[in-house]
Amino acid sequence: MQIVIIGSGVAGVSFAEKYRTLAPDDEITLVTREHDGYYSRPLLSRGFSKADIEQSIILKPFERLRENNINVLCGAEVTAINRAEKSIAIEGACQEKSLPYDKLILAQGSAAFVPPPFRPYGELFFCLNSLVDLKALRKFRQSFLNQNQHPDWAIIGGGLIGCEVASDLAAAGDKVTLFHAMDRLMERQLAAEDSASLLKVLQDSGVNVLLNQAVQAFIKEDGKVCVRTDVTAEFDRLIVACGFKARTELAEQAGLETGRGIKVDPYLQTSDASIYALGDVAELPNGKLYAFVLPIRNQALWLAEFLAGQQQAPWTPPIFTTKAKVHGFEAVHPYNV
Numbered sequence: 615m616q617i618v619i620i621g622s623g624v625a626g627v628s629f630a631e632k633y634r635t636l637a638p639d640d641e642i643t644l645v646t647r648e649h650d651g652y653y654s655r656p657l658l659s660r661g662f663s664k665a666d667i668e669q670s671i672i673l674k675p676f677e678r679l680r681e682n683n684i685n686v687l688c689g690a691e692v693t694a695i696n697r698a699e700k701s702i703a704i705e706g707a708c709q710e711k712s713l714p715y716d717k718l719i720l721a722q723g724s725a726a727f728v729p730p731p732f733r734p735y736g737e738l739f740f741c742l743n744s745l746v747d748l749k750a751l752r753k754f755r756q757s758f759l760n761q762n763q764h765p766d767w768a769i770i771g772g773g774l775i776g777c778e779v780a781s782d783l784a785a786a787g788d789k790v791t792l793f794h795a796m797d798r799l800m801e802r803q804l805a806a807e808d809s810a811s812l813l814k815v816l817q818d819s820g821v822n823v824l825l826n827q828a829v830q831a832f833i834k835e836d837g838k839v840c841v842r843t844d845v846t847a848e849f850d851r852l853i854v855a856c857g858f859k860a861r862t863e864l865a866e867q868a869g870l871e872t873g874r875g876i877k878v879d880p881y882l883q884t885s886d887a888s889i890y891a892l893g894d895v896a897e898l899p900n901g902k903l904y905a906f907v908l909p910i911r912n913q914a915l916w917l918a919e920f921l922a923g924q925q926q927a928p929w930t931p932p933i934f935t936t937k938a939k940v941h942g943f944e945a946v947h948p949y950n951v
């Protein structure tokens with residue numbers, strides 16, 4: 615059987631490795647636009663206080679997967695799924711332009727969500743969603759450090775990623791202002807008491823936290839970026855951290871059922887019996903996207919067993935908690951995930 619996987623995050627790689635152990639004779643091909651190997655996405659938000667992050671973030675070079683008889687096509691963008699032919703179209707560094715599959719595993723993850731009013735100003739802000747993003751941010755930051763200066767950042771969004779990045783940049787010595795539209799930080803995940811203690815931890819670390827500040831627009835002036843809210847303030851650069859958006863485009867173009875994510879049944883099967891989805895991109899029948907490493911790994915191992923005929927019961931989410939990687943912060947109450 616020919617198994618093709620799109621995406622080399624925790625979903626795609628964990629599935630490939632587990633399936634390899636269960637079905638040694640099947641052909642497994644993993645297609646990814648990444649170049650650097652399989653890396654830890656959670657560590658991205660510790661990318662400023664750790665000097666050697668660009669190397670230490672790589673959990674596994676692609677060569678290690680190839681040694682394990684998993685064919686990896688890297689630097690390769692999947693541009694279409696042809697369901698009638700059961701093949702995918704590929705563009706990029708690899709020779710293959712099309713690849714047939716018996717079973718296709720969609721593990722494309724998610725992109726940073728950029729609110730529509732910000733989209734025309736792409737050159738004025740960064741997002742932090744991939745290793746490529748982190749390298750771009752670090753390069754920009756380094757140009758200040760080379761002149762013995764630290765950049766002055768505005769972060770838009772006081773959710774999990776915005777708070778983590780604000781904390782890490784402050785720990786690395788930068789000036790940080792965090793704009794949040796709501797009246798408390800991480801309001802979707804934290805109890806009010808924990809939001810209050812998170813606010814104090816960030817303020818104590820030097821972050822200027824501005825609550826109830828819905829950012830309306832950006833403008834560039836004399837090399838600085840101005841953020842317009844109730845007041846107008848100037849920064850060296852912005853980071854937009856307004857949540858994530860499942861990468862559903864390929865599935866939509868192929869006519870699969872999609873909502874917030876690619877809709878799957880309790881067996882992680884999409885509306886096409888030959889195509890499965892897992893990880894950030896998959897929307898379960900309860901409407902949830904399980905966008906955390908622990909449940910995604912659990913999905914990947916479950917799907918490998920299911921497709922290898924070793925599992926009949928549907929996937930059920932494991933009990934798990936998560937933690938904001940804000941320096942010096944520990945929530946008292948469990949998170950909503």
Ligand SMILES: Cc1cc2nc3c(=O)[nH]c(=O)nc-3n(C[C@H](O)[C@H](O)[C@H](O)COP(=O)(O)OP(=O)(O)OC[C@H]3O[C@@H](n4cnc5c(N)ncnc54)[C@H](O)[C@@H]3O)c2cc1C
Pocket residue numbers: 620621622623624625626645646647648655656657658659690691692693721722723724742743744775861864892893894895904905906907908910936937939
């Ligand atoms: C800054 C940050 C901090 C986080 N911290 C935590 C944390 O502390 N704890 C936690 O549990 N979770 C955390 N998360 C969430 C967690 O990282 C994700 O839920 C998880 O990595 C998703 O894995 P995935 O394999 O589904 O997708 P991804 O990791 O997004 O992998 C998808 C891969 O598919 C590739 N791809 C997409 N489309 C194509 C295409 N058309 N062709 C080829 N390749 C393609 C992408 O390049 C990517 O490599 C964090 C996320 C971020 C961004």
